[in-house]
Amino acid sequence: MPNVRGPVAAAGVAAAALLVVAAAMVTSADAATAVTVQAEAYAAQSGVQLETTVDAGGGQDVAYLADGDWMRYDGVDLGPAGALTVGFRVASAGTGGTGTVELRTGSLTGPVLAQVTVAPTGGWQAWTTLTATAAAGHPIGAQTVYAVMRNSTGPRDFVNINWFSFTQGATSSPTATASSTGWVNVDAAKWNAQLADFRAMPMDPAPANAVRVSEFNASCTYSHSFKDDPIVFPGLPGASHMHTFMGNHSTNAATTTDTLLANAGTSCAPAPDLSAYWVPTLYEHGVAVEPKAVVVYYGSRLSDPTGTVPFPQGFRMIAGNAKLQQATPAGSVNQFYCAGPGGETGRSADGNWPLCAPGATLMFQLVFPDCWDGTHLDSPDHKSHVAYTYNGACGGAYPVAIPSISFLLAYPTSGTADGFTLSSGMASSFHGDAFLAWDNAAQGHRVKNCIVQKAKCNTAGTF
Structure with missing residues (x-):
């Protein structure tokens, strides 16, 4: 299994203007609008490597993440005040144990926006969507968001990530589509x-x-x-x-x-x-x-x-x-x-x-x-x-x-x-x-x- 720990990158895979794509995706009876951020479209990172994904829509995922790895995304639109559901599209072979993916705003140590615990999904390309409700009083509008990996079992690869989504007022898991992700x-x-x-x-x-x-x-x-x-x-x-x-x-x-x-x-x-x-x-x-x-x-x-x-x-x-x-x-x-x-x-x-x-x-x-x-x-x-x-x-x-x-x-x-x-x-x-x-x-x-x-x-x- 790959286990390459890369250096911090000053520039990400995509330009800042391409990091966030708003899409009118009907995800529930509320017909809520979601914003999807491709995991590989970071502005900066530490410890990240990319690979081709077999997930719906194709493209690349951010692969083999371990404790302390992180990605930064600029200009993520968190929408207005109110309920916000955050989706995490993840896969895990379970060889690195169970870990947590945290989304923080402003800095690596900023307030936690949302987090999920990742258990084995059946393989590095066995994809599932986990959801979490954003913290009450979360920041609104365009924000800098950091995805930070935490794994108490040590520096072992525990998760792949394909995308994140942010849905105002939704209660069900949004589904990414090719037209909403830049692909x-x-x-x-x-x-x-x-x-x-x-x-x-x-x-x-x-x-x-x-x-x-x-x-x-x-x-x-x-x-x-x-x-x-x-x-x-x-x-x-x-x-x-x-x-x-x-x-x-x-x-x-x-x-x-x-x-x-x-x-x-x-x-x-x-x-x-x-x-x-x-x-x-x-x-x-x-x-x-x-x-x-x-x-x-x-x-x-x-x-x-x-x-x-x-x-x-x-x-x-x-x-x-x-x-x-x-x-x-x-x-x-x-x-x-x-x-x-x-x-x-x-x-x-x-x-x-x-x-x-x-x-x-x-x-x-x-x-x-x-x-x-x-x-x-x-x-x-x-x-x-x-x-x-x-x-x-x-x-x-x-x-x-x-x-x-x-x-x-x-x-x-x-x-x-x-x-x-x-x-x-x-x-x-x-x-x-x-x-x-x-x-x-x-x-x-x-x-x-x-x-x-x-x-x-x-x-x-x-x-």
Whole structure:
């Protein structure tokens, strides 16, 4: 049994804005409203490890917790004054004895909001919901809540936790649903139909002189800019830093799969790619510098690409970390570079940005995950449903091979010693979002002909 005691993490699995999701879930005759907090969506922790759960909704749970381990959750909405039922979704193999999970407000030693005693449930993935009534006069509104593990038998693993819930006036156990937790389930019927059509497609044989590289692309130009992010802040216009959008011209905070497929036009070729792609805006001396060209490559980094399948409609994911603010001197990973005659001629005064020769171009390449859990179109942190392959294969919790997307951006500037800034901060914070909406047939033929067959295709999807 795993027994890894980890260090305190300064940042959790999800951004603070994603920690708490309110959902109108009918849990009793009172039709009470519950707030569900995923256990893995902590802002800080000590002694925590994560694992994939088989519980309803899938995703991850916080695993193998022992005495003294804790997680911190920011902005938990405890609602108004009055009765509050707290749910704890737990599992225990019983090997560590019986322990207690405490929820405290304000600090690790703050007032106890609610607590439950966890007895063996029959296994580390044998899930049950325990409930407790919050203390009378509990804090109201948005609060910082700590989950603290107590086990009198010593530092032995005694509990896994999938989620917590907070229900005003309810007397029965709330049930988590995918839509209320940040996990977005794929529509099984539509996905199975898409897969069936893909598998029935004939493969166009590549010519003898084809370059044997799994690849096709979408060739894009700049479309528009908004302080919107329909993946991280859906329905909240202006809630984000400034983003540079490529692809679907309709993309804004209200974007959904249906609005993308409604075909408002795109700044990408081919026309059947109605996806939305975006990155933080680059600034030089306070003036936005938009990319002159963006190529979105769809390829494969697998040893055997023949099992690769297309993206389901509405698939979304993020690569990079908008919160990563650290120096990126020459030789660092995840950095801008110069391509073309003369290349890089120097660095900015702070060392974080390249200076390009007059004939060279400022570039950035961003690579997305290429293995999928096969169940979710999105996850609370927009990353947990996907993973990068590091050994040339997909497996385990991420068994489905999807095309390896990468953005290659070219900016029409050489830079100065003053450097640049991103709307998200330092160069290290560069990141990208993909909200996919291809015509199924157009994407399917490209995946089969170009990726599965391992033949380099052009933007039109031909050899």
